[in-house]
Amino acid sequence: MPLLRIQLDTDPITARRVLRLHQEGGIDHESREAAREQVWRQGRTPSGDPVFVGVTNGRRHVRLLYDVEVYSDTVP
Template sequence: MPLLRIQLDTDRTTARRVIDLHRAGRTHPESRAAAEAEVWRKGYTPAAVPVFIGTTNGDPVRLVYEVEIYTDTTP
């Protein structure tokens, strides 16, 4: 299945918390839900839960997720 990369604007404190949770083997439900909502907003149907990839180094900091999508439901 194809992957759609999603970047979510955030602040450095939240980004650090998401990274710490990821390293501990846990998830950040709010950002995961926001990534899934962004997939729907772009007109695609998620095939799996969003997977946290990391953060950007820019300003503003962005959380990066990859989400598997169904190809038969393109916008």
């Protein structure tokens, strides 16, 4: 299945919190659901849960990165 990379705008404090939570084996449900909603807004159907892959390096404009598998028939 194709992967779609989702970038969610956030602030540096939240990015560090989500990264630390992920490193400890947890899940930030709020950002994961936001990634899922972004997939739907792009007209695609997620086939699984979003997977956290990291954060960008920006000082002001930080983004959370998620990979989401989507059904191939919904990819343009």
